[in-house]
Amino acid sequence: MEDIEDLLLQIEEELDNGKKSFFGSGVTVDAEVIVNILNKIRDVYPLTPQRAVSAKKTAPPPPLRPMVPEFNQAEETQKASNIVLMAQQRADQILSEHNIVHQAQREADIIRQQAAEHKTKVLNEVRAEVNELLGDAQRKLNDALNAINGALTNNNAPYVSTKI
Numbered sequence: 001m002e003d004i005e006d007l008l009l010q011i012e013e014e015l016d017n018g019k020k021s022f023f024g025s026g027v028t029v030d031a032e033v034i035v036n037i038l039n040k041i042r043d044v045y046p047l048t049p050q051r052a053v054s055a056k057k058t059a060p061p062p063p064l065r066p067m068v069p070e071f072n073q074a075e076e077t078q079k080a081s082n083i084v085l086m087a088q089q090r091a092d093q094i095l096s097e098h099n100i101v102h103q104a105q106r107e108a109d110i111i112r113q114q115a116a117e118h119k120t121k122v123l124n125e126v127r128a129e130v131n132e133l134l135g136d137a138q139r140k141l142n143d144a145l146n147a148i149n150g151a152l153t154n155n156n157a158p159y160v161s162t163k164i
Helices: 004-016 031-044 049-057 073-156
Strands: none
Touching: 004 031
16 A cells, blocks of 8 residues: 555656646646555545544545536637637737828838939929129129239329310
């Protein structure tokens, strides 16, 4: 007969060696192994004196029903479908956001190009106006310089008196 402590250690080992459940936070274990160990514990240690007496008189109790939740394939399939659908919707959303960002970048590039063209046009117009103003100023200065030169020439000419 096995010691209860050994049987409890076997249960712990089974739980430790269980695989992580895909859904939820539990682990998947072999229910049959756990039930067999629990039945061995019952055989070794009767829960109450009354049960010990009745165990001698009656047949052994039926094996424990596994404490594993029932697997409902339709429900699990629906859950999986919902997960896939949510993932697809999120992927579509990300793709849509990516397309919006890409479109915004293209529009921003067009606006930058138009702004650069406008800047060039405005600078050319400003240069043309400045050249026109400088040309007018140069003509007026030349006219003034010619007038000054003419006045100097007349001023330096010998004085000839003409009396009548």
